[in-house]
Amino acid sequence: MAVTVWLVIFAAIFALGYPIALGMFVSSVLYFVLKGIALTTILDIMVIQFENQFVLLAVPLFIFTAKVMNAARLTDRLFDFAKALVGPVKGGLGHVNIVASIIFAGMSGSEIADVAGLGAVEIKAMQDAGYDGPFSCAVTCASATIGPIIPPSIPMVIYASLSGASTGYLFLGGVIPGLLLGVVLMVLVSILAHKRNYPVGEWVSLRGFVKVFLNSFFVILAPVILLGGIYSGIFTPTEAAGVVSVYVMILALYVYRSLGLRSLYKVFVESVVSTGFVSFIVACSFLFSYVVAREEIPALITKAFLGLGLMNSQWSVLLSLNVLFIILGCFIDVSAILLIIVPIVLPLVEAAGIDLVHFGVVTVFNLMIALDTPPYGETTFITSAISGTPLSDVIKEMLKFIGFEFIALFLITYIPDLVLWLPRMAGYQG
Numbered sequence: 001m002a003v004t005v006w007l008v009i010f011a012a013i014f015a016l017g018y019p020i021a022l023g024m025f026v027s028s029v030l031y032f033v034l035k036g037i038a039l040t041t042i043l044d045i046m047v048i049q050f051e052n053q054f055v056l057l058a059v060p061l062f063i064f065t066a067k068v069m070n071a072a073r074l075t076d077r078l079f080d081f082a083k084a085l086v087g088p089v090k091g092g093l094g095h096v097n098i099v100a101s102i103i104f105a106g107m108s109g110s111e112i113a114d115v116a117g118l119g120a121v122e123i124k125a126m127q128d129a130g131y132d133g134p135f136s137c138a139v140t141c142a143s144a145t146i147g148p149i150i151p152p153s154i155p156m157v158i159y160a161s162l163s164g165a166s167t168g169y170l171f172l173g174g175v176i177p178g179l180l181l182g183v184v185l186m187v188l189v190s191i192l193a194h195k196r197n198y199p200v201g202e203w204v205s206l207r208g209f210v211k212v213f214l215n216s217f218f219v220i221l222a223p224v225i226l227l228g229g230i231y232s233g234i235f236t237p238t239e240a241a242g243v244v245s246v247y248v249m250i251l252a253l254y255v256y257r258s259l260g261l262r263s264l265y266k267v268f269v270e271s272v273v274s275t276g277f278v279s280f281i282v283a284c285s286f287l288f289s290y291v292v293a294r295e296e297i298p299a300l301i302t303k304a305f306l307g308l309g310l311m312n313s314q315w316s317v318l319l320s321l322n323v324l325f326i327i328l329g330c331f332i333d334v335s336a337i338l339l340i341i342v343p344i345v346l347p348l349v350e351a352a353g354i355d356l357v358h359f360g361v362v363t364v365f366n367l368m369i370a371l372d373t374p375p376y377g378e379t380t381f382i383t384s385a386i387s388g389t390p391l392s393d394v395i396k397e398m399l400k401f402i403g404f405e406f407i408a409l410f411l412i413t414y415i416p417d418l419v420l421w422l423p424r425m426a427g428y429q430g
Helices: 002-015 020-035 040-051 054-071 074-086 092-109 113-127 132-142 155-162 166-194 206-231 239-256 261-294 297-308 315-330 336-353 358-372 378-387 391-414 417-425
Strands: none
Touching: 002 020, 002 166, 020 040, 020 155, 020 315, 020 336, 040 315, 054 155, 054 166, 054 239, 054 261, 054 391, 074 092, 074 113, 074 239, 092 113, 092 132, 092 166, 092 206, 113 336, 113 378, 132 166, 132 391, 155 166, 155 239, 155 358, 155 417, 166 206, 166 391, 166 417, 206 239, 206 391, 239 315, 261 336, 297 358, 315 358, 315 391, 336 358, 358 417, 378 417, 391 417
């Protein structure tokens, strides 16, 4: 009875379009009431368990870093550097878009931050240069997918708190897949650029390149400090997030003087609001996961997989879960999938002998593609609004890029060394 009410209420709240966190909270509280469990247990689960997840402290710091960079227009300097780096290539600004996202990925940890901040600069530059709106939006959406794959990564931090996998090894595991995705997308951009005769990028002299490099040097240094600090053992990922957030704030206030105290206050407020929203979702997911574990739902799912013959190999399990995430990603918010579905399937993954770092990177990669897939693809809505391009045109163009993203997803799913080589070089024993 209690489980039925729990599922029905959760599904009803979600179907009515209310926030996913509300559905998790209300349905779980009703479950507690019907089961006669003391309601004080709710606070124990939501507060104490949240406090024990030290790694989650990195999330608000990465959110703050991305917002400072966008508000201070430090992303403009990254784009100018990427533009000078690519040079005179057919469809040059499309490639610049991807390279800029790779660099920005080392600071933001968020696909939405990439699209909303750097994307506005990229789309305007591409349209001014003669690129059509749908292509400009599609390449921006696709390249932003790289953001949470190349470290740092907010979704990887959350996955680490759910699975117990090392955040540092997850970050390392995302480097090659992120670069691979960049290469795959650049191949598609080259094909489309030659087919449609898009403009050639600008030639930058050595003197001009040096000037642009020096102008953006301190911004480019941010991911070097962050990743260098983590992998040299100087910082934990959480400490590195704190260091880079302070560093970016100093750049904005004192080095480039592109952010005033009033604007910084606004950034703090926005960061607190975003952090509060994320924190409530995570805390509610702990409550929801408690019910899932108490009712032994993971064991039931594992048994169902065994009955369907889907546990015959790691290949079949990974294929099944990838398809599940892809389908869910078309209709459900990424955070909901990460916080609700992943804890349920983790026992299945461990039973199949799949490495948790490998699975974590594959999962994050898959869920970032979900942000591009209609009808729920948030990035397509954002770029359409930024550029004034009809959403239907953006989605139509986006399908080509999604196809190439799936190629990269297939490769990292079935060639685990693409994910695990760097972590193993750093001492990972998985």
